[in-house]
Amino acid sequence: MGKKDFSLASSTKESSSKKSKMLQICVTTMDAELEFAIQSSTTGKQLFDQVVKTIGLREIWFFGLQYVDSKGFITWLKLNKKVNAQDVKKETGDNAIYKFKFKAKFYPEDxxxxxxxxxxxxxxxxxxxxxxxxxxxxxxxxxxxxxxxxxxxxxxxxxxxxxxxxxxxxxxxxxxxxxxxxxxxxxxxxxxxxxxxxxxxxxxxxxxxxxxxxxxxQDLEMYGVSYFEITNKKKTSLYLGVDALGLNIYEKKDQLTPKIGFPWSEIRNISFSDRKFVIKPIDKKAPDFTFWVERLRINKRILALCMGNHELYMRRRQPDPIEVQQMRAKAEEDRQKRELERYINL
Missing domain, CATH: 1.20.80.10 (Acyl-CoA Binding Protein)
Structure with missing residues (x-):
């Protein structure tokens, strides 16, 4: 039941959907509020694409749409599923509004x-x-x-x-x-x-x-870390931290100093079955680390964060794609132009 497995080379698939009635969407960014009317067949990716197009964002790989589910948990919209097929808590009534926050989901290493x-x-x-x-x-x-x-x-x-x-x-x-x-x-x-x-x-x-x-x-200990409450085999309450460089285990009283660390480069496989989650190191002599969470849906969120962070970790170690090279060149050109303008205005 609820079994998922992630080898660190996995990828996700997107699905299509059919057209139907309109849904009212409110998306809050860090400095603006956006409103959209979308079809009931709209996927998370289609909504996400509309948001980034509206605000003019191109470095989209860091970001996601966050929402509160019907159980009160904060989670992220899945891009490959219809918006209205996900457990988004919405206002009741004829004009129900789906509310999202557009936020950084993944953080850079530098x-x-x-x-x-x-x-x-x-x-x-x-x-x-x-x-x-x-x-x-x-x-x-x-x-x-x-x-x-x-x-x-x-x-x-x-x-x-x-x-x-x-x-x-x-x-x-x-x-x-x-x-x-x-x-x-x-x-x-x-x-x-x-x-x-x-x-x-x-x-x-x-x-x-x-x-x-x-x-x-970025040098602060808690910067860029997503924390989850977990318990180990001894039923000790701990925190799991997921970040750009890997997974860390913290004591409940100290979210600053990890007790155990699992860099992405040293993890062979991560998987979960229901509420149980297992981290398998590349070193086969090293023991697996097993922990439990309160609900199955938390393990799903942990796995999704691990997949996204690991994908970016691997991308950083490859040459920049053409699109990113062009962005860097344009940003440098704009910077030099601003410096020249400041010099002229001195």
Whole structure:
């Protein structure tokens, strides 16, 4: 029952569907809300393609459509199935609306080499910033202040004494509540420290500030990790972390330091049967790692995340396709053009 197996060379197939009545769709990105009317035969891929076309995104391989299912779990829309055939929780009534969040599902190993276009960089910046400010990603106090200064640089541009007066940060959400509560500093004192760092960034362009933010954030232990509650053979509660480089097992009290690690390069096979999940190392002398989850659907989500992350892991180790090479060339051309314009305007 519910048996799935994934050898690390597997791929998924897409299916077609028939036309029927229209469905109302609301998609929230990190900085916009989009509305669509789609046919009941529309697949997840067709909806996803419509979203990325609307916002002008080309680096689509990092992203997905997230939703809350009927059981209250957060999950990702399957691209090869009809939208209305998936367990999307929707408003009741004649005008039921299917609600999705367009978010990064997979993270790069290195933002500076993998995130090419400005729109991709901005979407990652907004999502990572939100995760840090809500404490979904733990960030130490000093790093939080430095990140806040890049956040300010990205919004306001270079510090200008005559423009950025004492209260210019009053309405900005800049630090996690945990950091504010841990230290006996007033709001003005925090803002003064952040403003000092802002001044240090001098004439740094906004797009560069976004990338500096991400380069620091990607070194945080919880960055880019999807956590799942699991139990081992001894019924000990643990966390499984899935990220760009592999799988990690964490103790329940510590999501920062993994106790066991399984890099993608050292995994031969992963599979599940019902609530049981098995990781088989390439080293046949090494024991399998077996764990259990609360529901079958959680194992399905874990497997899908593993497949996507491993596919990107392999792609990074191959030459860039022509499309990506062209994107890189265009991005470099645009960067040089901006630098020239800034130089002329000095």
């Amino acid at each position: 933002v500076s080499t993998e995130l090419i276009e400005e729109i991709t960089q901005k979407l990652f910046f907004l999502q990572v910033k939100e995760a840090i400010l809500t404490d979904d990603v733990y960030c130490p106090p000093e790093t939080s202040v430095l990140l806040a200064s890049y956040q300010v640089q990205a919004k306001f541009g270079p510090f200008i004494k005559d423009v950025h007066n004492a209260d210019y940060l009053d309405n900005e959400r800049l630090l996690p509540e945990r950091v504010i509560k841990q230290h006996r500093m007033s709001k003005d004192e925090w803002q003064e420290r952040i403003s000092q760092w802002h001044q240090e960034h001098s004439s740094m362009p906004r797009e560069e500030a976004i990338m500096e933010y991400l380069k620091i954030a």
